[in-house]
Amino acid sequence: MRVPGDPVPGRPAGADHAGRARRLFGGRTGAVGDLARSPYRVDRDRIISSPFFARLGGVTQVISPGGSGLLVHNRLTHSLKVAQVGRAIAERLTADDRYADLLDALGGCDPDVVEAAALAHDLGHPPFGHLGEQVLDRVARRRLGLPDGFEGNAQSYRIVTSTEIRGTATIGLDLTAAVRAAILKYPWTRLDHPDPHPRSFDPPPRGAAVPADDPESGSAKFSAYRTEVDDLRQAREPFAGRIADWQQTVEASVMDIADDIAYAIHDVEDFHRVGVLQQGAVAGELLGWQRDAAQLGGLTDAGLTDGRRRPGSAIERLRRQLRRKDAWVYDEDAFAAAVEHVRAELVDGLLAAPFDGSIEAEQYVAGFSARWTRRLVDTISVVEKPPARSGHVLLDVAQWHEVQVLKLVHHRFVLARPDLALHQRGQARLLDTLVEALFAWVLDPEENGRLPQRLRDLVELAETELHPRTADRAVKARARATVDFVAALTDGQAVALMDALSGRSGQLWTDAFVL
Template identity: 70%
Template sequence: MHNEQRIARRSGGTGRTADLATNPFRVDRDRVASSPFFARLGGVTQVVSSTGSGLLVHNRLTHSLKVAQAARAIAERLTNRPELTAVLEKLGGCDPDVVEAAALAHDLGHPPFGHLGEQVLDRLARHRFGLPDGFEGNAQSFRIITATDVRGPKALGLDLTVAVRAAMLKYPWTRHQDLGLATAPRGAAEPADLPGTGSAKFSAYVTEFNDLRQAREPFEGRIEPWQQTVEASVMDTADDIAYAIHDLEDFHRVGVLQHATVAAELGTWQAQALDLAGLSDAELDAEIRMPGRSLETLRRRMHLKDSWVMDDEAFALAVRKVSKELVDGLLAVPFDGSVEAEQAVAGFSARWTRRLVDAVGVIEEPTPRSGHVVLAVAQWHEVQVLKFVHRRFVLLRPDLALHQRGQARLLSSLVDALEQWVTDRTEADRLPRRLHDLVELAETEYASLARTEPSTLVGPAGELSVGPDVVRGLARGRAVVDFVASLTDNQAAALLEALSGRTGQLWTDAFVL
């Protein structure tokens, strides 16, 4: 691929004198790192609060930094292998600076309160505001770097290069886009509990569809239209690695991940694997609260979803490896903040990160369920088991659910209060300037789509008549969602306090963007 195509910017320009770096991809990295949307990630929960957790529990900022670290390491390893040079060039390139920039930017659109905030905003966007493509963190990140961040030369987005924009597209389609495949790529299938809502994951709203298309044009004929670029695949793999390792660190630090329960689950499955495999699905479901049953359910789900790589022997070895390293190693001694405890956490993280980063390879013709950049079979299974431990013993805890229900109510109330404000004609001149500008931006975008592609604004089953009132309503909804998604956890809570009349503090004291 010609480098001129990869360095092309959204505006058609080549940069500006305010940029310090001369390498265009380093310019992109610097623009992301200096964005206020990036800085706010320090106040956005990864999964658990940092209170009383010792030196560090990850937030979205530290997570993004570690994803960028792993992504760059993977890219450097791949580009330093002479046998891969021709393959990487054929597929469109793999530049360490590109993957680092994309990794830093991949969570810019993550809303307050982690994935819980994403689910709440999606539900509100679709049901309250009638936005067919709702809310999705990856799509919101792409919207920020192409539209709502105003620090680029044109005051619309960061004006990044084609390569970096394409590398951010983990799911290079819109929510209701028909990919025409018998086997849906990872993330493209509809959620089983939300029929008719489109892809579970997607990386662009309809308002950014032209930006998605422009970013993908240089890769036409090199990779499938629904496939990640190599650089996006590197970033995605690095995200998986960081997620699998660092969240477990956090849960160990705050005392959530208990040795006994994890040991019982993994140990029971290893001791009774043959007996568990003989249970019917109904019997397994009836016994799901007993140790070993959840892990057996994972094994069966992996056969259904990822038969292209799933291997029972590799799965058993992965369970044994995780049991030795996590149960008999890290979790065997409770975290108490001592030097020894910190060393144990650091050692666990370093060993696993190196093991996984070193196991990354490239395949020329992946299945729809995989990217071009993949973990070796053994390490792929290990990541699935590590992520299972996180999901089973943290995300499904009732006390976390209690906390999250409160956060969901907070976000719903905040959206309700802002909607009332933005629709109050007597207060039109006193809206926060940021919110006012977001309404204007969305109204321009939706008015254009109403003229050219009205079906994108009403969804697959909607009427095609999209008048000014509909456009205005959609714009207000998207603006409120954009606004709330740009808050930190504390800003969201403080803003609701002020809008509810429960504090005498000026709300601007707690609000930046």
């Protein structure tokens, strides 16, 4: 039985190279500032020349750059590492004769495309990272009345197709179809594209499921707002009939896996450097599960939750979650082996001595990262018919489980910390108040002429995107413009702007933000 959106049988192999290289606005080439000859290198150069890319140096990866110094990654250094890993994966796959025909049939895998997409994939992340994403989505949907809300991946796509400025028009970066398609990690809108929508599949693709506490809101993750759906369709045209219309392109799949690898490894590295990951606590959790796996496995879910402080309970909850959601890849033996491998590498290795900033400590961290990255990259393969919750490019079973355990260490011993929660609650209140204050300013007819110019430009752009007969068109446009404006701030700019709007700042002229 053919799943809706499956490739059309009989489609001839061979990538649509002209279509892949086509730009959104009529195939213009040789724009002022373009130096490279390859259209995909041009895209890469346009992305790294964008102010949206530069601002990522001031945006949270996990801990705000303003509160952690140079020891932890920000969104810029994260994006650079994703690009490095993604390009390495693409080069390995394209050099492997086993995959040549399959990659061609699926639409191609160009290392330049992967690198460009990796550099662009986080352009839309707002101040304070994933926390800011959650706050902006809640405010946009529930208070500003925007059905699409806010999503960092969709905002990245909006930036490269709409809100970035080139020349005299808001035409985005005018990237090629291949690169835009590779940015689409979740190639659907929140509610209605494609039809049938992947959230209705059983099981749904990763990210397409609806949140359990808000089933009417649509997919939890998506890569385009309704305003950019025509751009999405045009970017995906060269891949029609080659891959399912809800499935990532090969290049998007490579970028997605590179993102996972970089995230899993450099977050462990970061929090070892700042002393957050303690050997005793990590050892207790991993060894606790290895010692008491049978007893923990016999507990009900409620009993496991009640005993969440018991060593090993977090690992057991992860095991159950993977078995439930990812039965296509989950394996009991592979999971146990992954726990042991991570234990050996972390408890007996990286965390055995505190990070003291010495050359020896730096070399050990570098070796840990290099060893893990190579281990993961070297096991990646391409499959013709992937399961719904995977792309065409995937990790080997053993390494997939290891990545999940590494992520668990990060969630259990960093994200669940009360001190981080205290910090984030303050950031959430700040963003919430900032959006409210700016939206009130945008709606104030007496102050309209004194709006920041960038905000006025975004209002005009949003008005052109909405259908003239849309109810509350002016209000909806101002709401979207406010969200776009706040999302484009760095962490420091958001704090400085809120200080000014609340009257706490006594500095009239400042370079903290440009009005």
